[in-house]
Amino acid sequence: MFSQFIQGLLNTGGQTQAMQRYAQIANKVNNLTASNEPQNPLDALYHNTQVNNNNPSFEKVLQSATKSNFGTLLLDPRLKNVDAQIIKQSPQISLTNALNEAEAIQANTQPTSKSQILNVVSQISKKHGVDEKLVQALIKQESGFNPNAKSKAGAMGLMQLMPSTAKSLGVNNPYNIVQNVEGGVKYLKSMLDKYNGNMILALAAYNAGPGAVDKYDGVPPYKETQNYVKNILANYL
Secondary structure (H helix, E strand, O other): OOOHHHHHHHHOOOHHHHHHHHHHHHHHHHHHHOOOOOOOHHHHHOOOOOOOOOOOOHHHHHHOOOOOOHHHHHHOHHHHOOOHHHHOOOHHHHHHHHHHHHHHHHHHHOOOOHHHHHHHHHHHHHHHOOOHHHHHHHHHHHOOOOOOOEOOOOOEOOOOEOHHHHHHOOOOOOOOHHHHHHHHHHHHHHHHHHOOOOHHHHHHHHHHOHHHHHHHOOOOOOHHHHHHHHHHHHHHO
C-alpha cells in the first residue's frame, strides 16, 4: 500500500513522519486529478496551486510578450538548429582572444595623450631597432597621431594598416595603439631590411607597396607616394 520510502519510515519507528509524507503525496495526487487539471502540458510543469489567484502559466506569460514575441521564439522549433561552429577554438585560445579584445576596448575607451603615444612608439621602435623619430614622422603623415583614424581605402589606426596587412602581422585590433604601432614598426623594419636600409625606398614601399617599388626600381611615379616620402623626410630630418 505504501511506497518503499514510507514503509521504511514505518519500519524504523518514524510513523508520524511517514504519515505526514503520505498525506502530502495523496494531496498532490488529488490535486492533479481534480477538475481544475491543467489543459496545457506546460501548465503541469509550472502548476498553479492557488486556483483563484491571478498568476498565469509560464507559457501564457511568454506568449503575452507580443512586442518581442518572446514566447513564440522559445517555442519555435527552428531554434533547435544551433550553429555550434562558434566553439572551434580551444578554451585557452578563446580566453586569450577575449582578454585581448577586453584590453583593446579598454585602451580605446580611455583618452590617449600624444605623450602616451610617443612613449609607446619609443619602446616599440627600440625593440625592433628602428629610429623612433622616423616612426613619429610616419605616424604624423599617416594619421596625425589619431589612433581612431580610418582612410577611405580602409587603412586603420596610427600607422594606417590595411586589413590584410594587419592580419598578416598578427594585429587583432588595429585601433589598439600598442598593437597598431607594433605591427606598423614591424612592417617598416621589414621594408628597411628589404632595401638594405634605404629609407626612401622603404617609405615608398610602406605607401605604395614593395611591388610598385620593385616595378619602377625606385620611388614609383605616383604623386601621392612622392609627396608622402618628401613630407616624412621633411619632418624627420
